[in-house]
Amino acid sequence: MAQYSRVRGSVALLRLTNPPVNALSAAVSRDLERAVRSACADSAVRVLVLRGHGGTFCGGADIRELAGLVDVPFRVGVSSLVALVDAVEAAEKPVVAAIEGVALGGGLELALGCHFRIAHGQARLGLPEVTLGLLPAAGGTQRLPRLVGFPAALELVATGRDVSAEEALALGLVDHVTDGDVEEAAVEFARRVADEPLASRRLSTRPPPRPADLDTLLQVALERAQRRARGALAPVACVQAVRAAATLPFTQGLQLEQELMAALLPSNQARAMQYCFFAQRIVGKWSLPGGANWRNSPARAVSRAAVIGLGTMGRGIAVSLVRAGIPVVAMETDEKQLRVVTAMLEREAAKQRRSPDSYLQLVQFTLERRDLGDADLVVEAVFEDLALKKRLFAELSSSCRPDTLLCSNTSALDVDALAAATRRPELVVGMHFFAPAHVMKLLEVVCGARSSPVAVATAMQLGKRLGKVSVAVANCPGFAGNRMLKPYVEQASFLLEEGATPQQVDAVLEDFGFAMGVFRMSDLSGLDVGWRVREEAGLAGPTVPPGESARRRHGCRYSPLADLLCEHGRLGQKTGRGWYLYEGPGGRAATPDPWLHDFLDQYRRRHGLRPRRIDQQEVLERCLYALANEGFRILEEGVAAGPEDIDTIYVLGYGWPAHRGGPMYHVAAVGLPAVLSRLEHFRRLHPDVPQLRPSALLRHLVAEGSPPISRWRELLKGLRSQL
Ligand code: 3H9
Numbered sequence: 001m002a003q004y005s006r007v008r009g010s011v012a013l014l015r016l017t018n019p020p021v022n023a024l025s026a027a028v029s030r031d032l033e034r035a036v037r038s039a040c041a042d043s044a045v046r047v048l049v050l051r052g053h054g055g056t057f058c059g060g061a062d063i064r065e066l067a068g069l070v071d072v073p074f075r076v077g078v079s080s081l082v083a084l085v086d087a088v089e090a091a092e093k094p095v096v097a098a099i100e101g102v103a104l105g106g107g108l109e110l111a112l113g114c115h116f117r118i119a120h121g122q123a124r125l126g127l128p129e130v131t132l133g134l135l136p137a138a139g140g141t142q143r144l145p146r147l148v149g150f151p152a153a154l155e156l157v158a159t160g161r162d163v164s165a166e167e168a169l170a171l172g173l174v175d176h177v178t179d180g181d182v183e184e185a186a187v188e189f190a191r192r193v194a195d196e197p198l199a200s201r202r203l204s205t206r207p208p209p210r211p212a213d214l215d216t217l218l219q220v221a222l223e224r225a226q227r228r229a230r231g232a233l234a235p236v237a238c239v240q241a242v243r244a245a246a247t248l249p250f251t252q253g254l255q256l257e258q259e260l261m262a263a264l265l266p267s268n269q270a271r272a273m274q275y276c277f278f279a280q281r282i283v284g285k286w287s288l289p290g291g292a293n294w295r296n297s298p299a300r301a302v303s304r305a306a307v308i309g310l311g312t313m314g315r316g317i318a319v320s321l322v323r324a325g326i327p328v329v330a331m332e333t334d335e336k337q338l339r340v341v342t343a344m345l346e347r348e349a350a351k352q353r354r355s356p357d358s359y360l361q362l363v364q365f366t367l368e369r370r371d372l373g374d375a376d377l378v379v380e381a382v383f384e385d386l387a388l389k390k391r392l393f394a395e396l397s398s399s400c401r402p403d404t405l406l407c408s409n410t411s412a413l414d415v416d417a418l419a420a421a422t423r424r425p426e427l428v429v430g431m432h433f434f435a436p437a438h439v440m441k442l443l444e445v446v447c448g449a450r451s452s453p454v455a456v457a458t459a460m461q462l463g464k465r466l467g468k469v470s471v472a473v474a475n476c477p478g479f480a481g482n483r484m485l486k487p488y489v490e491q492a493s494f495l496l497e498e499g500a501t502p503q504q505v506d507a508v509l510e511d512f513g514f515a516m517g518v519f520r521m522s523d524l525s526g527l528d529v530g531w532r533v534r535e536e537a538g539l540a541g542p543t544v545p546p547g548e549s550a551r552r553r554h555g556c557r558y559s560p561l562a563d564l565l566c567e568h569g570r571l572g573q574k575t576g577r578g579w580y581l582y583e584g585p586g587g588r589a590a591t592p593d594p595w596l597h598d599f600l601d602q603y604r605r606r607h608g609l610r611p612r613r614i615d616q617q618e619v620l621e622r623c624l625y626a627l628a629n630e631g632f633r634i635l636e637e638g639v640a641a642g643p644e645d646i647d648t649i650y651v652l653g654y655g656w657p658a659h660r661g662g663p664m665y666h667v668a669a670v671g672l673p674a675v676l677s678r679l680e681h682f683r684r685l686h687p688d689v690p691q692l693r694p695s696a697l698l699r700h701l702v703a704e705g706s707p708p709i710s711r712w713r714e715l716l717k718g719l720r721s722q723l
Contacts, residue, residue, distance in 0.1 A: 002032035004039050010046040010194065011187050012039040021059030022052040024106045028062070029080035033087045040091050047194040048091065049186045050114060051098040052107075057123070060105025063132065066265065067274040078261065081106050081138045082254075085113035089202050094193050098186035099123045099174065104162065109138040112147065115201035117174040118189050119165040120182040125173060126162025130234045132277060133270030133659060137261035141241035142253040143203040148172050150209040150246055151217055158221050158238045159228075166353060204250045211246065218243055231513050232659045233269050268669065272661030275709075276651055279644035279662070282713070286445075286460060286472040286641065292453030299461035300405070300454055302326060306375035308392065310337040313409050314381030316437025319344050320466045322362045323352070323438065329364045329371050338365050348438070369399050377458065379431055381409040384532075389413065390421040397422035405455055407431040412482050412533065415448040415475040426452035429459045432479060434653045435525075442653035443468040448475050471649055474639045481649045483634065484663070487626040487691035489530070492518040493559035494689070495619060496600060497551075499611030502579040503592050508619040513657025518623070519579035520590055521655070522562070523572035531566040551607060557688040561603065621678050622692075628663040629679060632695035635664075635712070638720050642713030643668070668709040672702045 003015045014035050016022045024032075039048050052058050061081055088095050088110065097103070097111040100120040108125050111117050119125065127136045127144065135141060136157060145153035148171040155161070168174045178185035199205060211217055218239055225235030237260040244253040264270050287293035303326070307318045310332035318341055321328045332338060342360065349359040364371065372378055378400060380392055389408060396406055406428045408418050419425035430446025443463035447456050456472060463470030473480045492505050506517020516524065534540035539553050540563040550560050565571075565578060572578035573587060580590035604611055631646045640646050647662020660666050667675045676694050683692040700719065701707065707715060 001028045002035040004035040007187060008191070010044060011190050012042065012045040012048045013183070014039060014048060014050045015053055016050065016058060017053035019054055021056055021102070022107070023059050023062040024081050024084070024110070025062035025065055026080040029084040033084045036087055036091060036095070040093055045093060047093055047190040048095045049098055049183065049190050050095055051183055051186065052101065056101030057097070057099040057103040058107025058110060059102060060107045063274060063277060066132070066134070067271070078137055078258070081109070085109055085138045088113040089204060092198070094190065094196060094198060094201070096186050096190045096193070098182045099125065100182045105129050105136065106138050109136055109140040109143070112140060112143040112203060115198055116189065116193055118176045118178065118182060118186045119168055119174040121165050121177055121179040123165045124162045125165070125168050126160065127157050128160040128162065130158060130160040130238050131273065131658070133234045133267065133273035134264050135234060135238045135241050135257065135260055137257055139204070139254055139257070141238065141257050142245045142250055145209045145242055145245040146203045146206040150211040150214070150242070153245070154217060154221050154239065154242045157242050158225055158235050208246050214246055229513065229657060229659060230510060232657070233267060234264055237264055269659040272665060272669070273658050275661050275665055276647065276658050279648050280469045282642070282644045283469065283471045283648050284460070284464070286456065288447060288453060288456065294457070294460070297453035297457040299457040300376065302376045302458065302462055304329070304375050306331065306372040306378040308378065308380045309382040310341050311381065312435055313433055313437055315341045315344060316435065316439070317379050317381055317409060317433055318363065319348055319438040322359050323348055324465050324467070325362070327362045329366055329375060331366050331369070331372065333367060344438070369395065372396070373400055375400065375404055377405040377407060377462065379407045379409055384410060384413060386413050386417060389418055393418045393428070394421045397424055403427070405429070405458055407459060409433050412478045414477070415446045416450070419448045419450055425450040427455050429455045430475065430479070431459055440653065441468050442649060443470045444479050444481060444649060444653070445470050445472045446475050446479050447472055469648060469652055471645050472641070473645065476637070476639050480634050480640045480646055481653050484627050484630045484646070485654065487630050488623050489518055489522070490559065490691065491622040491626045493561050494557065495614055495622065496561060497559055497604065497609055498614060500614045500619065501592070501597065501600070504614070505619050508616045509623065512620060513660055515655045523578035523580055523590065526572045526574055527562055527566050527578055528571045531563060534563065556690055557686065622682060624663065624666065625675055625679050626691050628667045628675070629695050629698065630691060631664050632697040635716055636695060636697040636720065642716060643709050644713065665709060672698060672706040676702050
């Protein structure tokens with residue numbers, strides 16, 4: 001767990017060993033503390049170097065212990081780590097942290113306890129506890145401000161953002177950065193500082209930072225935190241703890257940090273966010289019905305990729321590939337788009353502190369399909385039109401190398417139909433990126449009926465290389481994410497018909513924690529997107545069978561409200577009006593629109609609908625339970641492997657608040673019997689809305705005594721064929 005050896009006479013090397021990320025469990029912390037004490041007691045040792053095993057310094061406290069997944073009381077884990085950091089800082093001999101890979105959370109706090117820090121150029125450092133619903137509780141909120149100053153510490157703790165070694169050096173978080181062997185550099189450094197006095201290197205003894213504009217800084221940080229995650233407790237606790245670094249002596253600040261951690265750790269929010277952490281790792285362990293899985297199916301190397309179409313999606317995908325160091329051939333006929341991509345690449349290079357050329361030289365723009373021939377993988381990102389995509393796939397399968405993987409960035413179209421248009425359906429998969437594709441962390445990998453294990457493995461692996469979380473789903477209309485969105489949006493429209501307003505529905509959803517309610521989101525993405533899909537599906541426009549009533553389709557309730565807005569030219573932000581009114585086309589600030597309220601009144605009168613008062617609970621339950629109910633159907637059909645897949649998709653792709661865990665986690669937390677009974681109630685009131693009919697899986701789970709969500713994945717393996 002912690003090995004102690006002597007290198008070059010007077011330098012002791014302590015190696016933290018707990019693969020895969022050297023997490024500091026209670027036992028590991030205690031072991032390392034013992035090793036530090038032994039090294040300090042060794043009279044031949046003058047200086048200590050602390051490094052991690054296997055190319056990683058430390059991924060922080062053991063989250064399984066914090067989450068209560070293993071049998072160690074959390075106080076033991078917390079106090080062992082706090083005691084370790086204190087012992088390191090109090091050591092009478094200099095301790096130098098040699099950081100490579102990552103120093104995150106408790107790992108960075110351990111490094112802050114050291115007297116000096118050396119980092120490898122590729123290392124990343126940060127305090128991501130807030131993303132787990134927690135705060136740094138081994139002194140991080142008190143030591144960091146004393147080292148890098150109050151504003152920088154406040155930002156890093158409250159957002160959980162990690163920084164590169166270069167930024168860490170600029171902040172004063174590390175003393176030296178090397179591109180060579182970090183242990184070598186640390187040992188050299190240690191020998192130089194072996195005789196330096198340590199008093200000023202102990203961060204706990206440094207005077208507290210006293211920013212003149214403390215109140216403003218705190219106010220801004222709180223407002224930002226609220227905007228990012230409304231109702232989340234951890235960012236507020238982080239701000240309070242960092243504030244204490246400026247207002248209280250070190251030991252009292254530490255005491256407050258501990259108290260805040262004790263309040264957060266057992267909270268539902270922390271449980272939900274830790275579930276999200278593990279869910280995002282579980283989804284990487286995919287398997288296909290034939291038995292192929294992440295273990296037995298190696299991915300093919302992608303050393304050259306092609307992107308077809310540089311519109312909103314294609315350009316984000318191209319930037320993601322370049323940022324990951326993958327050369328890209330980009331095919332686009334519109335010159336304007338080439339300029340946009342070039343500007344994006346330059347901006348990205350500046351953000352990563354790279355020269356523009358280092359990115360631009362990785363892209364080759366072309367108009368010729370033959371230039372794509374050499375790519376290992378092609379991502380098609382043209383307009384969402386099945387006929388167009390099928391033609392393109394047919395051409396690609398004859399013009400590309402026979403082993404080139406053909407991927408479609410489609411958000412809903414039939415991947416099997418695309419595969420059938422090619423000579424090699426086994427090399428076709430869907431790669432559903434989310435806009436903006438260079439920012440959003442989610443990738444839905446859509447496995448067609450004939451997609452080969454190598455195609456799936458390569459797409460999943462590529463997503464990870466692009467810094468995304470890849471989730472494998474089966475092919476069906478809308479896949480997992482968009483399919484579940486449909487009943488959610490539909491319920492919101494029905495609520496308008498029954499008497500609610502867009503701002504009322506949005507306010508309830510935003511209070512729940514969504515960054516944007518359903519109507520503001522629809523205005524942002526453009527109402528015409530869904531309109532086109534509904535027209536193609538025969539639900540709207542000229543394709544609706546003659547004589548069909550305005551509010552019914554295929555014998556079920558239908559709301560034409562969004563179609564009517566489109567017919568009035570109200571397409572959302574881009575036209576300056578949609579469900580709300582904006583300053584002008586492209587405006588961002590939504591204000592309620594009296595026109596819309598008159599329009600809704602007239603609509604209700606025309607259809608004989610008597611508006612009623614709708615309370616917050618009904619808005620939440622109808623929207624969220626309808627969405628989760630579709631999630632249960634997706635699970636029973638095997639479109640997604642488990643609740644973790646759906647929850648990851650919703651948290652990373654659809655703005656579901658992480659502190660609520662995801663839709664499946666949420667209904668499990670509410671209680672499946674209660675959710676079932678509310679769905680049954682709504683179904684009785686709205687018998688013509690099939691999405692409100694409780695799914696067979698939900699009924700089954702309730703009949704089985706509502707097993708915890710951690711067991712669903714395993715249960716589903718045996719259940720699917722029976723449901
Ligand atoms: C903390 O430190 C609190 C303290 O302030 C105060 C306490 C007093 N613990 O992500 P990967 C597992 S809170 C336990 O696929 P990568 C992970 O589940 C902690 N397990 O690898 C997975 O397991 P499996 C603050 C952990 O290379 C395996 O390791 N720290 C931990 O893509 C590989 O993980 C953080 O929030 C952990 N701390 O990325 C950092 N970390 O193989 C969390 C990972 O069974 N970790 N595992 O699926 C990360 O961000 C990434 O894992 C890391 C590696 C960047 C380190």
